Amino acid sequence: MDYKIPTPVIETLKTLTEAGFEAYIVGGCVRDLILGREPKDWDITTDATPDKTLSLFPDSFYENEFGTVGVKVVPFLTGGKEGREHDIVEVTTYRTESGYTDSRRPDAVTFVSTLHEDLARRDFTMNAIAMRPVGDGSDVETTDPFDGAGSIRDKVIRTVGSPDERFGEDALRMMRAVRFFAELGTGWQIENDTLEAIRKHADSLARVSHERIRDEFSRIILSDHPMEGVELLRTTGLLRHIIPELEEGFGVTQNLHHIYTVWEHNLRALSTCPSKKLEVRLAALLHDVAKPRTKRGEGYRATFYNHDHVGARMTRTILTRLRYPKSVVEKASLLVDQHLFYYNVGEVTEASVRRLIRRVGLENMDDLMDVRIGDRLGSGVPKAKPYKLRHLEYMIDKVSKDPVSVGMLAIKGTDLIEALGLEPGPIIGAILDVLLAEVIEDPSRNVREALLERAAALANEEIGALRELAKEKIEEKREADDAKIRKAHWVE
Ligand code: ATP
Numbered sequence: 483m484d485y486k487i488p489t490p491v492i493e494t495l496k497t498l499t500e501a502g503f504e505a506y507i508v509g510g511c512v513r514d515l516i517l518g519r520e521p522k523d524w525d526i527t528t529d530a531t532p533d534k535t536l537s538l539f540p541d542s543f544y545e546n547e548f549g550t551v552g553v554k555v556v557p558f559l560t561g562g563k564e565g566r567e568h569d570i571v572e573v574t575t576y577r578t579e580s581g582y583t584d585s586r587r588p589d590a591v592t593f594v595s596t597l598h599e600d601l602a603r604r605d606f607t608m609n610a611i612a613m614r615p616v617g618d619g620s621d622v623e624t625t626d627p628f629d630g631a632g633s634i635r636d637k638v639i640r641t642v643g644s645p646d647e648r649f650g651e652d653a654l655r656m657m658r659a660v661r662f663f664a665e666l667g668t669g670w671q672i673e674n675d676t677l678e679a680i681r682k683h684a685d686s687l688a689r690v691s692h693e694r695i696r697d698e699f700s701r702i703i704l705s706d707h708p709m710e711g712v713e714l715l716r717t718t719g720l721l722r723h724i725i726p727e728l729e730e731g732f733g734v735t736q737n738l739h740h741i742y743t744v745w746e747h748n749l750r751a752l753s754t755c756p757s758k759k760l761e762v763r764l765a766a767l768l769h770d771v772a773k774p775r776t777k778r779g780e781g782y783r784a785t786f787y788n789h790d791h792v793g794a795r796m797t798r799t800i801l802t803r804l805r806y807p808k809s810v811v812e813k814a815s816l817l818v819d820q821h822l823f824y825y826n827v828g829e830v831t832e833a834s835v836r837r838l839i840r841r842v843g844l845e846n847m848d849d850l851m852d853v854r855i856g857d858r859l860g861s862g863v864p865k866a867k868p869y870k871l872r873h874l875e876y877m878i879d880k881v882s883k884d885p886v887s888v889g890m891l892a893i894k895g896t897d898l899i900e901a902l903g904l905e906p907g908p909i910i911g912a913i914l915d916v917l918l919a920e921v922i923e924d925p926s927r928n929v930r931e932a933l934l935e936r937a938a939a940l941a942n943e944e945i946g947a948l949r950e951l952a953k954e955k956i957e958e959k960r961e962a963d964d965a966k967i968r969k970a971h972w973v974e
């Protein structure tokens with residue numbers, strides 16, 4: 483087999499071997515080479531101690547507290563940032579990780595002297611193969627004591643050694659097994675004893691840090707087979723330590739609009755969501771998470787009023803607990819909150835599209851559309867025709883330059899103060915809010931003179947009355963929009 487190891491990696495191996503050390507590529511990159519997939523990153527394992535490695539490579543640094551050394555090399559990875567100065571090859575000294583007293587991280591790493599010992603501490607056989615170029619570099623030699631190549635050929639995910647012990651040491655490995663299953667896809671299986679052990683040890687995931695769980699979960703969500711991955715998380719018992727709220731939808735039937743249970747629909751919405759963005763895929767998975775808690779009635783007329791807003795709150799709780807960054811939490815819960823927007827060609831006015839944009843933000847409209855596409859395709863009873871969404875896109879485009887926020891009004895607060903001689907204070911904001919509500923209804927009003935004239939009239943009102951007025955104008959319409967949603971989804 484002809485394996486292509488990039489030149490900067492070959493050079494790094496060479497520097498180590500010429501200094502008298504052993505050095506191999508190892509782990510995910512070897513697995514991916516054998517699979518014919520392009521490795522995302524390249525790891526080297528060596529008998530050189532971190533200090534020795536540091537001294538051999540002037541452009542290197544400690545990557546972490548366990549003595550991994552990052553060697554800076556000329557950029558060669560595809561998919562990196564354009565114009566970056568370097569890529570990193572990680573060089574790790576042969577080691578074992580001992581004492582996972584809390585199923586989280588090794589208490590300590592111990593350097594060992596042989597490659598075999600280093601391979602033996604790795605999680606899965608397919609990840610425990612070492613490889614190095616031989617001769618002029620056109621050929622390679624592999625060291626594969628656990629028959630990882632056989633596992634790859636047979637498409638099985640199997641632990642190195644006893645699965646009981648390996649999951650007992652580090653419970654995160656169970657999620658890694660599911661993650662690899664979701665990434666590798668068709669035909670791959672988790673070997674029986676390994677799968678049995680995951681079921682048996684699933685509850686020890688509770689002791690793993692939320693951050694580590696989050697990172698593996700994200701990779702499952704972003705994989706090519708997220709639905710199969712999340713389903714496997716459920717059947718193994720891992721999901722109840724990640725997002726137990728999702729399991730509430732298992733076996734919960736819906737109504738005449740749906741052929742799938744809440745659980746299955748959430749999964750299908752995820753798998754058909756066209757977006758590759760984490761927060762959008764999370765929103766697709768969680769968009770109906772509140773349906774079990776809001777369900778009223780049974781059978782084809784069951785309703786789920788308010789599941790969008792309750793779901794947005796649940797999404798915030800879930801993603802915050804998993805330690806997702808605030809930006810991801812806010813974005814995903816906004817998308818869940820707004821996923822029910824009403825749209826019917828010919829029926830919906832430009833003003834209501836502007837109100838939707840005002841609520842969602844123009845920059846989030848594409849993502850909201852992607853959640854909706856997943857929702858529709860994942861329903862099994864496609865009701866909204868795609869042309870509806872294309873038409874909405876056209877409408878959004880059409881009104882996208884129209885004012886939907888105070889900042890887009892043709893006058894500013896300072897104009898009110900200067901031109902009308904008003905005192906600075908909260909009244910200014912209250913007047914602008916009324917003007918905005920009116921401009922959203924009719925953008926032709928967004929002209930300086932007309933706005934100043936209207937503002938002068940409004941300035942005679944009490945602030946309380948102004949606030950009431952702005953609220954009425956927005957809320958009244960909002961309620962009309964909501965009523966349409968309820969009517970369209972009368973059984974939802
Ligand atoms: P990818 O980079 O595609 O995510 P990978 O297999 O390289 O997959 P990494 O997390 O980069 O995964 O880890 C590199 C290697 O380190 C693995 O292939 C495996 O040999 C070892 N490894 C990583 N995490 C663990 C763990 N929790 N327990 C045992 N070995 C591990």
Ligand code: MG
Nearest residue numbers: 509510511523
């Ligand atoms: Mg890797």
